Structures are given as C-alpha cells and as structure tokens.
Amino acid sequence: MSDNKHTAGSPEPREDGGTGRVVGTPSPAKGESLLAKDGEGAKPPAGPATELDEKSAKNAERVVAAFFVLAFAASVGFIAYYIGWSGRNGGMHGVVRARESNLWLGGTLALAMLAMAFGVTIWVRRLMTSKPIIQERHEMASPADTRAAFEADFLEGAEDSGITKRPLLRRTLLLAAAPLGLAPLVLLRDLGPLPEKRLRSTFWGEAVKKAKAEGKQGVRLVVDGTNAPLKVSDFNSPGGMITVLPEGIEEAPEAANEIAKAVTILINVPAEQFKPVKGRENWHVNGVVAYSKICTHVGCPAALYEQTTHHILCPCHQSTFDATDGAKVVFGPAHRPLPQLPLGVEDGYLIATDDFPEPIGPSFWERG
Amino acid sequence: MIRPTSNDDKTRTGISVKRITAWRRRPWAGYAVVLAALAAIAGLYAGFSPKTDRAEAAGTADAQADLANGRQLFNQNCASCHGLNAEGTKDAKGKPIAPSLLGVGAASVDFQVSTGRMPAMNPGAQMPRKKPIPLFDTELKTDYKEPEKREAAEKQKAAAEKNIRDLSGYIAQLGGGPSIPTSDQVDPTKGDVALGGKLFRTNCAQCHNFTGQGGALTGGKYAPPLAPKDVTPTQMYEAMLTGPQAMPVFNDTTLTPQDKQAIIAYLVQSRDEPNPGGNGLGRIGPVSEGLAGWLIGVGLMVLAAMWITAKKPKKLKKS
Numbered sequence: 001m002s003d004n005k006h007t008a009g010s011p012e013p014r015e016d017g018g019t020g021r022v023v024g025t026p027s028p029a030k031g032e033s034l035l036a037k038d039g040e041g042a043k044p045p046a047g048p049a050t051e052l053d054e055k056s057a058k059n060a061e062r063v064v065a066a067f068f069v070l071a072f073a074a075s076v077g078f079i080a081y082y083i084g085w086s087g088r089n090g091g092m093h094g095v096v097r098a099r100e101s102n103l104w105l106g107g108t109l110a111l112a113m114l115a116m117a118f119g120v121t122i123w124v125r126r127l128m129t130s131k132p133i134i135q136e137r138h139e140m141a142s143p144a145d146t147r148a149a150f151e152a153d154f155l156e157g158a159e160d161s162g163i164t165k166r167p168l169l170r171r172t173l174l175l176a177a178a179p180l181g182l183a184p185l186v187l188l189r190d191l192g193p194l195p196e197k198r199l200r201s202t203f204w205g206e207a208v209k210k211a212k213a214e215g216k217q218g219v220r221l222v223v224d225g226t227n228a229p230l231k232v233s234d235f236n237s238p239g240g241m242i243t244v245l246p247e248g249i250e251e252a253p254e255a256a257n258e259i260a261k262a263v264t265i266l267i268n269v270p271a272e273q274f275k276p277v278k279g280r281e282n283w284h285v286n287g288v289v290a291y292s293k294i295c296t297h298v299g300c301p302a303a304l305y306e307q308t309t310h311h312i313l314c315p316c317h318q319s320t321f322d323a324t325d326g327a328k329v330v331f332g333p334a335h336r337p338l339p340q341l342p343l344g345v346e347d348g349y350l351i352a353t354d355d356f357p358e359p360i361g362p363s364f365w366e367r368g
Numbered sequence: 369m370i371r372p373t374s375n376d377d378k379t380r381t382g383i384s385v386k387r388i389t390a391w392r393r394r395p396w397a398g399y400a401v402v403l404a405a406l407a408a409i410a411g412l413y414a415g416f417s418p419k420t421d422r423a424e425a426a427g428t429a430d431a432q433a434d435l436a437n438g439r440q441l442f443n444q445n446c447a448s449c450h451g452l453n454a455e456g457t458k459d460a461k462g463k464p465i466a467p468s469l470l471g472v473g474a475a476s477v478d479f480q481v482s483t484g485r486m487p488a489m490n491p492g493a494q495m496p497r498k499k500p501i502p503l504f505d506t507e508l509k510t511d512y513k514e515p516e517k518r519e520a521a522e523k524q525k526a527a528a529e530k531n532i533r534d535l536s537g538y539i540a541q542l543g544g545g546p547s548i549p550t551s552d553q554v555d556p557t558k559g560d561v562a563l564g565g566k567l568f569r570t571n572c573a574q575c576h577n578f579t580g581q582g583g584a585l586t587g588g589k590y591a592p593p594l595a596p597k598d599v600t601p602t603q604m605y606e607a608m609l610t611g612p613q614a615m616p617v618f619n620d621t622t623l624t625p626q627d628k629q630a631i632i633a634y635l636v637q638s639r640d641e642p643n644p645g646g647n648g649l650g651r652i653g654p655v656s657e658g659l660a661g662w663l664i665g666v667g668l669m670v671l672a673a674m675w676i677t678a679k680k681p682k683k684l685k686k687s
Binding site: 099121124125130223224225226228230231233234235236237238239240241242243263267268301303304305306307308309311313315318320331 | 563566567570571574575583585586587589591611613614615616617618619621622623624627642675676678679
C-alpha cells in the first residue's frame, strides 16, 4: 500500500493510471487534505492545461456562479409559475392547459437541475485538481477468532435445545413451516382473476343467443362509432370496408372489454372473386364477408384492407390475410386465418347468425 | 307632371297636355293601352324569369359545349390508357393497364385529376400525388403583385377549374356514379369532431396513422398523408366516397355524409393541434420519438459522461 505522498510525487503518474481517477472508485480514506499543499509534489507533470492559474480560476468561478444563479432563477420561476399561473383559467383541467403547464413546470425544473449540474461539473473540472487517491479496504471475511466464537455458540445452542435428541419436536417444527413455504404459490395465483372461458367467446355469441330467444335469426351489425345498423343495400359498393360491432354491445357490462374482443371488419369483396371456404358457403351475403379484426399472431388490429389485392394487412408484423379466401394467411408470422363471422340477412339488415367458430386473437395456454 | 303654379300648359318634356288629352279621346286608345300593358308585362317576365325558352336554349348549348370540351380533354389526356370509350385497356397478356371509367362518377375524376394523380406519368405500384398539369392546375398561385400577371393566373385557374368540371361531367355522363360533394357538405366547421375522431380511429387510422400522417402498405403501395394543407376537404370526401387505388370504398349509406363531414372536421382540426415544447417529430408516434430519445437523448448523456470524466488540472498553481 503506497501512501499519498509517495504516488503524488512519483515520476510516472500516467503509467499507473494516476491522472484520471475512474468514476465510481472509492473516495479518499485517509484523513489528509486532498489538495496539494505548498511544497508538496515535486514537479508538475508535462502536458497542456495541467496547471491552474489564478486568472482562469477566477473566470471559472464566475461561470460556475452564473450557472448557480441561473438555477436559482429557474427554481424561483418554477414556484412562481406553479402558484401564479398553472391553476388559472381552468387550471390543469383540460388537455391544452395541462400540456402548457407541463411544458413550463417541466422546463423550469429541468433548467434548474441542469444549470446546477453544469455548475458543479465545471467547478470540479476547472477548480479542483486530480490526484491519485488511495483507500484502505478491509478483508471481506470476518476475523478467525470471531468465526470460531460463533461456531462454538451455535453448537452449544444446538446441543442445549436437544434438536437431535427430540425428533418429535424437530418433525413438528418442519411440519409447521411447510405450509408457509407453499403460501406464496396461493398468493401468486390470486394476483389477478383468471380469464376462465372469456377468451373463448365474444359478445356476438351472447347477442345472437339473446336475439334468438326473441324469435329473431341473429343480431344486427352496427357501425362502430355511429351504432347505425347496416342494410345489405347500404353496404353495396364493391371494395367497401367498415368496422362493425353487434347491436347492443355498448350497454353490455364491461363494454370496453367486450368491444375489444368483438370488433369485426365487414368487407365487400366483388362476388365473382369470392371463394367461400368449404362448409361456410352460406356465411357471406353475396361477397359481403366479416372477419375478426384481431390478428391471430399477437392481437394487433389487422384492418389495413387493400381493395385492389383484397389483402388484409396487420401493421405490427406484416401478417397478410386474403379476404377472398377465408382470410387465409398469405404472408407473415400469423399461423391461423382470421376467424370468420357467419352472416345472414333479416328484414334487409345484415345479421350475424352465430359467434365466431373459434376463439379470436392470438394463441393462449389452454386454447389447444 | 302638371305644376299647379305654372300658367303655361306644357309639361316639362315639352309635350302639350292638350295633345295627350286629345290622343286619349281617340276610339282605339283603349286597345292601345291594353296592348302596351301586355307588352310591358311580357317584357318584364322575359327579363326576370330564368327559365325562358331562350335561356334554356342557351343553357343546352352551353352544356353541349361543356360536354364537347370534356370529351376533347378526355381524348387528349386520358384515352391513351383508358380507351377511347373509357372502357379501360389491357396489355397483350390480358393484364389490365387502366381501369374502365364507366360508372366511376364525377367525384372520382375530380379527385384523381385535382390531386395530380391523373393523368399519370407512368404505371407503378401507386400513382403519387403531384402537381397537376397546367390544364388542370387549380392550385395555381394567384397572389402576384403585378395586376396583369395576377389576372393571367386567375384566368388560367378559372380555366383549369372549368376543365376539371367539364371532364368529370363528361365521364359522369358516360355511366353515372357518385357526384362531386357540395362545398356545404365538406365544410369542416360543421362537422362533429369527436365523432369524426372515433370513426377515423376505427376505420382510417390503421393505414393513414391516427393524425393522418400516412403509412406503408404492401408491395410498394402506401396510404398518403392527409395532414398537409393542400389535401382539401373536397378531396378527402371524394376519396372516402370513391376509394381510389387500394383504398376501400366508404359509400354514403355506410358512412353518411354527416359521418364524412365529421371525419373531415377531425382531420382539419388535428392539423392545428399545438406541439407544446417544440417539434412534433412528424407526429408518427413512438417510432420517431423513440429514435430521437435514443440518438439524441442517449448521445447527449454519453457526451456528458465523457465531459465529466475527462482529464482535469493536475494541481493548483502556486499563487
């Protein structure tokens, strides 16, 4: 272990990494002053800007002081804006006002902290010297006599408790501890509700069931946003597309969750280009076909429909589905086609006659 | 006109009152007055009524002239690809070069031509928006200082507007189709912005981005940005109505004119959204913001770390 005086005066300070102290290394341990005292340190090392002259030190002092005054002004500005303006004219309520007050509060606070950081850094860099600093460290292990004493104490306690001689106590103690070890598993299980069977069906199924109970054939399709039911004659332009929901979904309990699952795209594929999937010949209305909007890859809304190619593109990972062919995957990481909704007509309105035949969206553990 | 104070029997026009009285007493005077009254009424009617035969005849002649102009414009600028009868053309292998224009309607023609997409320069994955050819350039600059220059530009602009009107009229006459929306239908100040935002996010944002910045599609196609100010409300309406290129059609019975107006209102209002704190970074969301955060933010932090740990003076100079 070399001491301060020795290394400071050594003729090759750079070779042992002496000039720049690595950030995060221990701070000085010796009780000596870190600044070189008069007469200490034999020669200044060669190189530019290794010495601090009084004139530039004065300059640096002023610069640092200016930064600190700026930080002071910015923090005063923060308090002044907070008290004086942020609460006025409707306060932080309303998007426009909130954005404005965020800008000013955040800006003044950031300026105050940045100015302080700049000041301190310039202070350290231009007004302080760097010298090799040595810190003494203890060994990690405890001294041998402490360890021996602990061992003796422990053995004495074990002997006295008779844990080896009284197996009943030992075993019942282990028995008592075992359920506590398992308790976290129960707690983990209940961190959130299980999805149960909710991923398997959508509100379409529920709505169709309700409509059939009322003697109808199915539930009407309504435009997402306006809730206007769609007639076959309304949706008659080839190349048309619209996002639809089952009628009445807005009144459902947990409507937002239900909408997220039931969201469906209705596409008008020119009838002569449409190739119905086997077994689904009557699921479309003259080329008008409905698919789940939720991508079967990871559940992004896949609704970039190109009417020229009849491809439905998912924006997240470019999975591409063919709308003319049962939303078959033609490109990308998705493995299953988008689930198709069976459509029908009742009183001229487009209806869904059943739920999606399979769970919508990406795979999940128990999907099978 | 007889002034009681006057002692001579002449009116201001110089016609003798006695003479008028004498005319009045003639036997045919009554018929003459009735005829004169009838003629006056007929003249007035002819002057005020817009639907006189003569005006109608002139209108038909104008319409004929407009159609002729439209046909001529079509033959000059469109027929080479779309066929002389606008029936569309195919190449030797039967692959379509240009679609049939029968039934596309005036709205489609107005959209394609006023945005400069048609007449197209060369076939490709997608026709880009470009400055329209001078014949159809309705976005001409007219704010010249010199009156003669300004007048010429205004004249050219009016001619371009008429050309587009005539051309779309000609195509509409060939096979019907959606017509150009009225300025009242596309007025963004009359739309429900909240409803428009909802409809835009569910039906348009997947391709055009939630603030209308546009985005990529497959095979070199793309959804064009809607945020630039030169995309007019009329063009937005026409695009929804006709579904140009890869865009799906949103006809007036699926998205009603009110719904379309709401979407236009949302788009126009979102253009004026402020960007507090400076640059909106193209408003394309987390992609550009993440890139800026990584390149600029992390870069600055690395520079700051280098600055803090850089070499500093070895010792204070003796003073």
